[in-house]
Amino acid sequence: MTCLSFLCGRKVDPTTRPSGFQDELSGVHNVNLYSYRELRLATDDFSPENKVGEGGFGCVYKGKLKNGQVAAIKVLSSHSRQGIREFLTEIQVITDIEHENLVKLYGCCVEGNHRILVYNYLENNSLARTLLGGSQSGIYFNWPTRVKICIGIASGLAYLHKEVRPHIIHRDIKASNILLDKDLTPKISDFGLAKLIPPNVTHVSTRVAGTVGYLAPEYAITGQVTRRVDIYSFGILLIEIVSGRSNNNTRLPMDEQYILERTWQLYERNELVLLVDATLNGDFDAEQACRFLKIGLLCTQDSPMLRPSMSTVVEILSGKKDFDESTITKPGLITDFRDLKIKSNPKPQHHLYHTSSNQNSSGSDTLDNMTSTSPSSSRATMTFTAICDRSG
Numbered sequence: 001m002t003c004l005s006f007l008c009g010r011k012v013d014p015t016t017r018p019s020g021f022q023d024e025l026s027g028v029h030n031v032n033l034y035s036y037r038e039l040r041l042a043t044d045d046f047s048p049e050n051k052v053g054e055g056g057f058g059c060v061y062k063g064k065l066k067n068g069q070v071a072a073i074k075v076l077s078s079h080s081r082q083g084i085r086e087f088l089t090e091i092q093v094i095t096d097i098e099h100e101n102l103v104k105l106y107g108c109c110v111e112g113n114h115r116i117l118v119y120n121y122l123e124n125n126s127l128a129r130t131l132l133g134g135s136q137s138g139i140y141f142n143w144p145t146r147v148k149i150c151i152g153i154a155s156g157l158a159y160l161h162k163e164v165r166p167h168i169i170h171r172d173i174k175a176s177n178i179l180l181d182k183d184l185t186p187k188i189s190d191f192g193l194a195k196l197i198p199p200n201v202t203h204v205s206t207r208v209a210g211t212v213g214y215l216a217p218e219y220a221i222t223g224q225v226t227r228r229v230d231i232y233s234f235g236i237l238l239i240e241i242v243s244g245r246s247n248n249n250t251r252l253p254m255d256e257q258y259i260l261e262r263t264w265q266l267y268e269r270n271e272l273v274l275l276v277d278a279t280l281n282g283d284f285d286a287e288q289a290c291r292f293l294k295i296g297l298l299c300t301q302d303s304p305m306l307r308p309s310m311s312t313v314v315e316i317l318s319g320k321k322d323f324d325e326s327t328i329t330k331p332g333l334i335t336d337f338r339d340l341k342i343k344s345n346p347k348p349q350h351h352l353y354h355t356s357s358n359q360n361s362s363g364s365d366t367l368d369n370m371t372s373t374s375p376s377s378s379r380a381t382m383t384f385t386a387i388c389d390r391s392g
């Protein structure tokens, strides 16, 4: 492994180098650069036995690096233009960032057409696969563990939003992007869609990208990204963690399928406790659990300005700060913008809440209209144009 600044630059064959690579990384220093050979050796030539998962951009392998570190080695699909863009963003955003609740990027490999990211290896997979993925994982998430996970994710996000300069908006907070280490400490991962917010800027306008079910309505409509977009997604995730179910479950009766609608119904009936995961068998602090669900509602309020900042959320979750329950207003519900259409190109329009039959492990569709993915991608990523059609 070579530890280099990309400014000094290790020479990469210009004929095979991904175009724009050095330009885009011109501000990134101290990226560890691994040779392809080292990563091949680390993973026993990327053997299927070492494969630990697969996402939209390629396979992930467990491997042992030359220095003895165990790593997760994410090999990006060589065909995917989106993969290159997100690969670069990931490096730009999280190189040099360290926080207990953020995944650590050890470095990358850029050799010929190979583009590989190397992370610290996290033993207990993602929340989507474990907590929301049924009982097969064998992990029991008791109530104190869930509390720790919720506060950990909130702390990681608060750090991105407030501590890091420039501030970072993640844009794809969801259960499959929360990995768990051996102690079930949560680590936010997948910074491929993240946006850096320059000083004194309140929002950045982009094309809509994110995951249906976690997407803040105002962002889906306007494409304006603010930190409140992450806060909305966090609110959904918080409710998922307390309830142990994913945000959209089509096996449930119609009026229970969308978790946020269900939470609001139960809140209005003063029956929030019914939403708490039944697998806890009543072994939880009911007052705290209902409080967490109400914080989920605070974070998903329709008006972005009413959502608390992530640092406030950390304080409320940890019981250091109170909030006035009577201030909770109606959440931004998918049903409120049923006529928001997502136009897929070149196929006919898809409603936001029914984008496609392809689903990722958390049961969510991923939207990203920046570019198209390789045909082999397992992720439901398509070319989209968001249009707001209120004419019915």
Ligand SMILES: Nc1ncnc2c1ncn2[C@@H]1O[C@H](COP(=O)(O)OP(=O)(O)OP(=O)(O)O)[C@@H](O)[C@H]1O
Pocket: 052, 053, 054, 055, 056, 057, 058, 060, 072, 074, 103, 119, 120, 121, 122, 123, 125, 126, 129, 176, 177, 179, 189, 190, 360, 361, 366, 379
């Ligand atoms: N640092 C890591 N340590 C251990 N396993 C990991 C690590 N990173 C990823 N994985 C495994 O690889 C799988 C795929 O991860 P990846 O980030 O590529 O995609 P994803 O987030 O699951 O899906 P998508 O690309 O659709 O968002 C994860 O579900 C997890 O099982």
